[in-house]
Amino acid sequence: MESSGTALSCMPAAFLLLHLGLISSMVHQNEFQTGLVGGDVTLNCTGILPDSQLPRDSVVSWKYSDTLLWRMEKDRRVWRRPTFITGRSDIKMQYKQLKLWNLNLSDAGIYTCEYGTHKVRTSLHIVKLTISSDGHFLQNEAPELNLTQNSPSPLPNLSITLFDNNNKRVTPELQSKSRQEYIVNLKKLETMDSGTWVCQVHSDSPLINQDISFAVKVLGFQNPVLERKYATVDSTVILSWRLNSQKIKWNKGFTGRLNWKKQESAKSHELLDFNVTAQGQLHETKKSNDLFFEIPESKPESSIEVKLPKVHFNHSGQYQCQLEYKGRHAQSKIELVVMKVSANPAGPLSRGANVTLTCQVSGPLAPGAFLRWERVNGTKMDTKNSKQREVKLEVNISAAGLWSCHLIEDSDKKISFHYRVEEASVWINNVIIGASIGGSLLAFALGCLCITSGVSWQRRRPAEKVILQH
Numbered sequence: 516m517e518s519s520g521t522a523l524s525c526m527p528a529a530f531l532l533l534h535l536g537l538i539s540s541m542v543h544q545n546e547f548q549t550g551l552v553g554g555d556v557t558l559n560c561t562g563i564l565p566d567s568q569l570p571r572d573s574v575v576s577w578k579y580s581d582t583l584l585w586r587m588e589k590d591r592r593v594w595r596r597p598t599f600i601t602g603r604s605d606i607k608m609q610y611k612q613l614k615l616w617n618l619n620l621s622d623a624g625i626y627t628c629e630y631g632t633h634k635v636r637t638s639l640h641i642v643k644l645t646i647s648s649d650g651h652f653l654q655n656e657a658p659e660l661n662l663t664q665n666s667p668s669p670l671p672n673l674s675i676t677l678f679d680n681n682n683k684r685v686t687p688e689l690q691s692k693s694r695q696e697y698i699v700n701l702k703k704l705e706t707m708d709s710g711t712w713v714c715q716v717h718s719d720s721p722l723i724n725q726d727i728s729f730a731v732k733v734l735g736f737q738n739p740v741l742e743r744k745y746a747t748v749d750s751t752v753i754l755s756w757r758l759n760s761q762k763i764k765w766n767k768g769f770t771g772r773l774n775w776k777k778q779e780s781a782k783s784h785e786l787l788d789f790n791v792t793a794q795g796q797l798h799e800t801k802k803s804n805d806l807f808f809e810i811p812e813s814k815p816e817s818s819i820e821v822k823l824p825k826v827h828f829n830h831s832g833q834y835q836c837q838l839e840y841k842g843r844h845a846q847s848k849i850e851l852v853v854m855k856v857s858a859n860p861a862g863p864l865s866r867g868a869n870v871t872l873t874c875q876v877s878g879p880l881a882p883g884a885f886l887r888w889e890r891v892n893g894t895k896m897d898t899k900n901s902k903q904r905e906v907k908l909e910v911n912i913s914a915a916g917l918w919s920c921h922l923i924e925d926s927d928k929k930i931s932f933h934y935r936v937e938e939a940s941v942w943i944n945n946v947i948i949g950a951s952i953g954g955s956l957l958a959f960a961l962g963c964l965c966i967t968s969g970v971s972w973q974r975r976r977p978a979e980k981v982i983l984q985h
Contacts, residue, residue: 543627543636547721552643555616557607560628561635566609575630577606577613585613623665640666644714644727651767653838653845654735655703660687660714662697670694671718677701680710680731706735709763732763734840736847743881745922745930746826748855753811756819756836756847761795768793769840772802773819777832786834789819828855831877853877856920856932863939864915870936871911874920878906884924891917891933912936 550556563575576586585595585606593606603617611630615622623641627634647659660677664670675697677685690698709732716725737757746752760769772788786808789799797817799810807830809822819836831853837846859871874886886908890897893916901908912918915938922929 543634546635546637547640548637549640549642549723549725550615550618550622551725551727552618552620552641554618555614556618556639558613558615558626558628558637558639559635560611560613560630562633563611563628563630566611573630575611575628577611578627578629580625587611620663620665624667638667638721640664640668640721640723642716642725642727644729646729646731648841650730650732651765651840652704652731652733653840653843654706654733654740655845656733656843657703658701658731659690660699660701662699662714662716663695665695668721671721671723673697673723674717675699676715676717678713678715680708680712682713704731704733706733706737706759706763709733709759732765734758734760734763734765734769734838735845736836736838738847738849740846741848741850743850743852743929745852745854746823747930747932748826748828748853750826752823752826752851754821754823754834754849754851755814756849757815758791758817758819758838760791761817765795766793767840769838771819771836771838773821774835774837775832776835777829779833781832783835786821826853828853828875828877851877852880852922852930854920854922854930854932856934858934858936863937864913865939867913869911869913871909872918872920872934872936873907873909874932875907876922878904880904880906880922881924884922884929887921887923889919889921890914891919 544561546559546561548556548558560575560577563569569575571591572589574587574589577584583596584604585593587593595606600615600622603615605614606612607614611628613626613628618641620641620643623639626637626639628637641664643661643663643665645661645663647661648656650658652658662673662675664673672694675687675689677687677699679685685701688700690700692698710730711728712731714727714729716723716727735758737759738755744752744754756773759765768791770788770790773786774783775786776783785802787799787801787803787810789797791797795817797819799819801810807823807825807827809824811820811822814820821834823830831851834849834851835846836848837844854874854876856875857873859873864870872888874888876886881904883903885903886901886905888899888908888910890912893914897912897914899908899910908920910918915936917933917935920932920934922931
């Protein structure tokens with residue numbers, strides 16, 4: 516009886532072990548995978564034999580949640596649901612992998628591959644990164660990044676790290692954050708920021724390490740935002756703005772204009788406008804009737820240029836080139852500073868007399884800039900400096916020679932104007948010599964004229980006599 520009782524008592528245990536074995540043979544295999552919106556992903560039916568080794572009576576299926584997507588029957592006939600991710604999914608028959616492409620956020624969910632008693636359950640997590648303005652910016656614009664996630668499980672807490680086009684880490688400003696959506700603001704961009712950036716997304720649970728690359732194109736000028744150019748009266752100046760549109764392969768059309776105004780508060784005058792096609796062709800149209808500037812026929816590629824063939828003092832001021840794209844603007848200014856020199860009284864310097872030399876620039880000058888008069892090969896006594904940022908400097912001189920006015924900024928001579936003061940005696944000698952040479956030439960010309968007239972008269976005399984005899 517004892518043995519019988521023992522056998523009976525073992526039966527439930529054996530049944531339990533058998534039941535546990537059956538259950539363990541049907542335990543799901545769980546996997547986790549991340550996909551990007553617009554990208555593709557391949558979900559594995561882990562552990563399945565290659566198609567050539569799969570038993571003929573095998574049944575394989577893919578489900579999304581509880582919805583049957585695809586099924587291969589025992590006779591190898593295939594059925595697929597026509598309405599799910601239409602045109603964006605396929606089965607790789609060798610290992611029955613499910614490939615999805617052009618992913619959407621709504622594609623997140625549980626995908627299950629079943630064959631026999633085996634189930635592979637894959638949780639697909641979808642991340643979407645969008646960048647404002649489709650990644651096309653003008654100089655000094657600040658991009659906004661939007662990171663959205665969707666998952667069949669509770670949404671994880673994501674950390675975001677950004678790297679710029681030089682693979683340098685960027686510290687963004689997190690504007691708002693929820694488990695579903697992260698909004699990140701970047702700093703204002705410069706043209707040198709064009710290139711491929713990387714957004715690194717990380718989560719500890721579930722483990723996510725996803726690098727998302729995105730393109731940034733910053734349209735603008737390769738000039739500084741504000742540039743000063745210096746010229747003397749009657750010189751020739753070319754003002755040039757170099758665009759970076761071809762360098763960054765900007766393939767969208769944009770327009771622009773060039774304005775000039777005498778000073779900040781003055782009325783602006785449009786000199787020309789231009790447009791650049793999506794193919795990079797530049798077309799310029801002169802808008803002003805003023806003849807003080809020209810558009811050069813030959814110039815560097817992707818450049819806006821104007822030529823002032825003979826600069827006047829009143830041509831100084833702000834020349835602003837402005838780009839426009841979809842109602843947004845970027846600009847670069849060139850401040851043209853013109854220098855002129857005059858003498859009072861004008862003319863030669865008499866012995867014992869003085870003359871006042873005046874040097875003037877159109878200004879305004881940069882902080883620390885000043886004017887300096889000096890006589891070439893002179894002494895320290897022949898040098899005079901203005902106060903900082905003064906735009907006019909006068910010097911009373913009694914010594915003739917070559918005098919130079921310099922505009923100095925940060926110990927650098929930005930521009931110089933040379934003015935020669937002649938001595939009166941030298942000037943008078945030059946006048947006498949010039950008059951003597953002129954008188955000699957005049958006398959020679961008159962002599963030649965008299966000789967020619969005399970010869971002509973002598974030739975006419977015989978002819979007159981013949982006529983009278985007849």
